[in-house]
Amino acid sequence: MLSDIKLTSGIGQYHTNEPDKAIRTPYLTIGIDDIRCLVDNPQVVDKTQAQWLIPSTLPSRNFKDQEQNGQYFMLWVDLDKNPPPLTDLAAIMETVLGGADYESYNTSSATAENQKARILIFLDQPLGFAEWNLAQEILNDKLEALNIIPDRANQRSAQLCYLPNKGQLYRSQSKREGVFFNPLLIWAKEIDSKQQMLEVERLALEVQQRITMAKKTALKLSDAPNLIGAFNLAYTVQEWLLSAGYAQRGNSFRHPHSESGSYSATVKDGRVNALSSNDPLYTDGKGAHDAFSVYATLFHRGDIGAALTTAGNDLLTIGAISYNKALQIEWANSKTDTEQNKQHANNEPQPFNLAKFSLNGSSKKMRDQMLEDVFVLPDIALLGQATVIYAAPNTGKTLLTLHLLIDGIKQGCVGGNDIFYINADDTHKGLVEKLELAEQHGFNMLVPRHKGFEADQLSGYLGSMIANNDARGKVLILDTAKKFTDLMDKKVGSKFMESAREFVSKGGTLIMLAHVNKHKDAEGKSVRAGTTDLVDDGDCAYMLDAVSESDDIKSVLFSNFKNRGDVASELGFTYSTAKGQQYVSRLQSVKQLNEQQHAAAKQAKSIADQMDRDSFTINAILEVLNRSDMLKTDLVDAAHKESCISKQKLNKVLFDYCGSDFNRGHRWYIIPGNKNAKVYSKLGHFQNMKKASADDYRRAKGL
Structure with missing residues (x-):
């Protein structure tokens, strides 16, 4: 019975308890009923003392042993990146x-x-590593397709799965109806597809191997500019990986000293990129290895x-002689050229002249390639330009972009078929x-x-579109x-x-939505996040700011700070923020503001920006008036004594925010x-100002 199965x-x-370890302790075993008991009554221990399992009955932590002899009775998921509640x-697991x-x-x-x-899924029959690994990969794929990101370390043959251990937050959710999972039946199509894909990847590398073998046999000195180029024509990356003891799975490879068992090196376009820092081919993101680089490194x-x-003496040949020997012969033959021939006028380099770069005569062709001034986003983004829109979270940049689109x-x-909205956030x-x-309005969602x-x-992808002359008229957001x-x-970024x-x-056409920093500048304005490359190399740039929000209606303002066309300098909108809609x-x-509303919104933004700059001083005065x-x-x-803000600053702010209209920024009257004495009182319906920051404090004190 499955209930009698004992996992390592x-x-x-x-x-x-591995034979090569100095300190060995026999492994424990754990059954399904024991696991369920821990789910209901979790251990409460430090992680160094927490119990784990390997979903195989083979008592070993060696990944090669598990791959060869392991019998797996469980799939599992590890979710560390803000997963949904249990x-x-x-509902998703159902x-x-x-x-x-x-x-x-x-x-x-x-x-x-x-x-x-973590999620544990018991199987109705044991799987060998190859089938189990495919099932784990499919499980991870299915969750990732739902924007639930699993830790794919669970695909390793001997990865530890830690059992329930109560921390700050512990809840559990179980389904125990006696229906154990059969991935070979439920996911038969997906498994078959994965197996076919691995075979296609393997065959693609095999075909590449045959092509290079043919090139190696017919190699000539003129085929490549140097020995490294010739080597890369004659050899493939994968043959040197296999010669060095790497294990292959499709187009992925595992280095012979791997401790995790991951196939962390991938061959693509004649190069290998290694992700494991223990791999001799690891470059820390500084580029992939070609065949010669693999050979030299390993x-x-x-x-x-x-x-x-x-390589030149033993691995490459030109006809019946070595590459280096053929190179020496060619060099010796070239020495027979006379000095007169070398100095022949037809062979002398022409003097440098900037005129060769002139575009004169190309204006008609370039004009034919120009796009008319057509708006993709009305008044904001022109066809044939790179536009960037910056905004803080929850300002409505996606909502307004979709509305305008x-x-x-x-x-x-614009035609919807040529628009590709890439939703990555x-x-x-x-x-x-x-x-x-997107389906309703006919544009593409990626x-x-x-x-x-x-x-x-x-x-x-952009490079492919350019190479295929398919960029014209395409809009990417x-x-x-x-x-x-x-x-x-x-x-x-550059x-x-x-x-x-x-x-x-x-x-x-490229439209990019981007974030701003959490903190504003000394003038209370939003600050673009990251380097300046998007703006420097873009054609048009906007800042989208929230101006006001009341009665579940938010007002926002687009402000242009770079343009290369007849776009709006400012544009205002309102939209509902009511909960539950x-x-x-x-x-x-979403509604666009008319001229009067726009002016009011602009004034409100000006007031809000000024209040943001004066928030520390305003709060200091209100603390006293409270x-x-x-x-x-x-x-x-009193305010000077408690806040150390200068009396000059306090007097100015006291004057600026005195009145009876709360919406115009007044906070006291x-x-x-x-005897004409002025007694100040806090204005009613006051909403707390934002919490003052260190920057606010320095501004208030004039530092």
């Missing part, structure tokens, strides 16, 4: 598992803000000179809502990790830009914008006293 277990990460996961039993629980490091969790410990000598489609400015619910809008689309490959490039890295600039130069209802609530009404001199003295 231990206490703490250093518990081992109650929501329950669908993913087709009604099978499972155990789910919060991990010891779970908090209310990040409800980390067989000559990175000694390029030694690798060149051996749909308006542009309705007006016939959303929940699963948000994705579905926006996908329905999402990373869905249907093979990858955010980090965007520059490559990136929501948000930080998902496609590292905005904090000047070199990476490289990305080089691709973007070339895409736009070929007639493409559907996204489509919120979208329908206790009682007070004469001006006494009020200034004057009650006439005896």
